[in-house]
Amino acid sequence: MTALKTDATTNVNSLPPAESRDRVKQLMQHLQDKICDALEELDGVSSFREDAWEREEGGGGRSRVLSEGGVFEQAGVNFSEVWGEQLPPSILAQRPEAKGHGFFATGTSLVLHPRSPYIPTVHLNYRYFEAGPVWWFGGGVDLTPYYPFAEDAAHFHRTLKAGCDAHHPEYYSVFKHWCDEYFYLKHRQEMRGVGGIFFDYQDGTGALYRGPHPDGPAAAYSNKLGVLEPRSWEEIFAFVQGCSETFLPAYLPIAKRRRDMSYGDRERNFQLYRRGRYVEFNLVYDRGTIFGLQTNGRTESILMSLPPLVRWQYSYHPEPNTPEAELYEIFLKPQEWVKWKPSTSENI
Amino acid sequence: MTALKTDATTNVNSLPPAESRDRVKQLMQHLQDKICDALEELDGVSSFREDAWEREEGGGGRSRVLSEGGVFEQAGVNFSEVWGEQLPPSILAQRPEAKGHGFFATGTSLVLHPRSPYIPTVHLNYRYFEAGPVWWFGGGVDLTPYYPFAEDAAHFHRTLKAGCDAHHPEYYSVFKHWCDEYFYLKHRQEMRGVGGIFFDYQDGTGALYRGPHPDGPAAAYSNKLGVLEPRSWEEIFAFVQGCSETFLPAYLPIAKRRRDMSYGDRERNFQLYRRGRYVEFNLVYDRGTIFGLQTNGRTESILMSLPPLVRWQYSYHPEPNTPEAELYEIFLKPQEWVKWKPSTSENI
Numbered sequence A, B: 001m002t003a004l005k006t007d008a009t010t011n012v013n014s015l016p017p018a019e020s021r022d023r024v025k026q027l028m029q030h031l032q033d034k035i036c037d038a039l040e041e042l043d044g045v046s047s048f049r050e051d052a053w054e055r056e057e058g059g060g061g062r063s064r065v066l067s068e069g070g071v072f073e074q075a076g077v078n079f080s081e082v083w084g085e086q087l088p089p090s091i092l093a094q095r096p097e098a099k100g101h102g103f104f105a106t107g108t109s110l111v112l113h114p115r116s117p118y119i120p121t122v123h124l125n126y127r128y129f130e131a132g133p134v135w136w137f138g139g140g141v142d143l144t145p146y147y148p149f150a151e152d153a154a155h156f157h158r159t160l161k162a163g164c165d166a167h168h169p170e171y172y173s174v175f176k177h178w179c180d181e182y183f184y185l186k187h188r189q190e191m192r193g194v195g196g197i198f199f200d201y202q203d204g205t206g207a208l209y210r211g212p213h214p215d216g217p218a219a220a221y222s223n224k225l226g227v228l229e230p231r232s233w234e235e236i237f238a239f240v241q242g243c244s245e246t247f248l249p250a251y252l253p254i255a256k257r258r259r260d261m262s263y264g265d266r267e268r269n270f271q272l273y274r275r276g277r278y279v280e281f282n283l284v285y286d287r288g289t290i291f292g293l294q295t296n297g298r299t300e301s302i303l304m305s306l307p308p309l310v311r312w313q314y315s316y317h318p319e320p321n322t323p324e325a326e327l328y329e330i331f332l333k334p335q336e337w338v339k340w341k342p343s344t345s346e347n348i
Helices: A020-043 A150-165 A171-182 A217-224 A233-245 A247-258 A265-285 A287-294 A299-305 A323-331 B020-043 B150-165 B171-182 B217-224 B233-245 B247-258 B265-285 B287-294 B299-305 B323-331
Strands: A049-054 A059-067 A072-084 A103-114 A121-131 A134-144 A195-202 A309-311 B049-054 B059-067 B072-084 B103-114 B121-131 B134-144 B195-202 B309-311
Touching: A020 A059, A020 A072, A020 A103, A020 A121, A020 A233, A020 A247, A049 A299, A059 A299, A072 A299, A103 A299, A121 A233, A134 A150, A134 A171, A134 A233, A134 A247, A150 A171, A150 A195, A150 A233, A150 A247, A171 A195, A171 A217, A195 A233, A233 A247, A265 A287, A265 A309, A265 B265, A287 A299, B020 B059, B020 B072, B020 B103, B020 B121, B020 B233, B020 B247, B049 B299, B059 B299, B072 B299, B103 B299, B121 B233, B134 B150, B134 B171, B134 B233, B134 B247, B150 B171, B150 B195, B150 B233, B150 B247, B171 B195, B171 B217, B195 B233, B233 B247, B265 B287, B265 B309, B287 B299
Parallel strands: none
Antiparallel strands: A049 A059, A059 A072, A072 A103, A103 A121, A121 A134, A134 A195, A309 B309, B049 B059, B059 B072, B072 B103, B103 B121, B121 B134, B134 B195
């Protein structure tokens, strides 16, 4: 281990505590358990099936899937803990200090595909890496509605912001814009949904934004802050724990207030069509998915994120002045959802 | 233009004729017309809708889609002719002589998604490039059945082989193995279907195989041949024209003999599930699709290849001793289909 450094241009800030791996693993497993319990209760019809698996190079995981439920057409919640001799080149490019060192990684991820087009799809992922002299946390959560309910997007973002604000007043703004940058389908010129928060390479140095867009809003906002004071492992661990605890209060109220709304073929067809964008994002852009598929990840666990039924339709465009058009015009573009105020109309 | 070279290690063999671009363009447009006419006649219910489009950087195309037909759930047939100042880096890596030169490219591609699970999905693409001192042809055709009819796979391959054999006795073997290499889903350890033929960078030099697998069967077979005599532009043009003419006789008889077979939910569900592999291949591996999406291709034309309705199902495995299992065990692995002989049973 090299000497400790505290400037933001290096990756090493403070040593993790001796029991760091176990503590994060327990957080991730506890998160999986707690979320699965709550989703089963909400669903009311189906329950999770678990597949425990091992990875030849080291480690393993437990994949849980709930299929054909009352609320969820499919819900997948994965926990994994893996180790090996070398991080893949795509990660080493961002963390050159890890080169030549073994690595440890643990995380929990989920994607929920509700049956009702009025309940949004949601994705969560929190993860932790150690590799030689470096360690970092990453993750986030983002919401993909099919129909435009501004109060849902506002509730989701406000809950995330409250969770972030409890740890640092600047976290939400940087990580919200980073999320808008990351979940973007360039070939459609659309966001995947209304976003949420996303962060990576949180290693205790003062640099919040470490994404690929030096001119993007997250970078601009992060740079404007200057460099934060270095943060300890404990501070960032507590932040990730806090974030993970906001998931259920951010999502469950939305699912509950939409699940009994009736819908017809039009809404179902639009949902199936929009699910195609989820597939396109995950297979074309999502680095975790692509990396997993091209190496030796467990394919069935990686592709649990794909929707159970999907439509593509050549050259579809929503009719003007419809809820579907409103989704495209307002909800698939970056918005400051925390500032939304209810008006006489349901939608903004 | 640099001096002509004829050894296989360079890319320049002979000059194309003065009217090369127009002749290939006419071949490609004629191919699109002829195939669309035949497919409409076969379908009997629906007809093609055409969208003509232009490309800002130069050129354009005509995209034709037949939807909700009698035989075809969706059929997409694209023609395009484009030019620009520079080929993308992914192609320049293979054709360094083209660097700093403008380029011209024209081609026709199609993907047919039949309604009946007993009719295979099929893909065709033929294309031609000129860029500074280099020119080359590429393309191929491959068949993706959902149910295992060995006589269909054998008919398809024999028709392609006859088309190849009319031009060179070694073409079929090299391009058949290259096709097996290319249409392979590493993360599933499956071929996309029963293959067909695939080739790229046919520039008149004597090297047939120019793929990425120096130890693969196509390379091994090609190397065993030594280097062929250099071929003229006219020879390769005639070969591509010949290949393109084998498409209808290779595919139509299969569609015709399967279209009236009745099927149920089981077969339909399996078809929708297997269509997911088509999506995975096109979005994760297909270089043309990925390149098109990441640059300024016409997204709706590129993604016309995706099926209209698709299922994913966590951890699906076919029951042993079923037609679905036979597809996995025999048809999704490389086979010498031209050697198949009918036995008392329909399937091998």
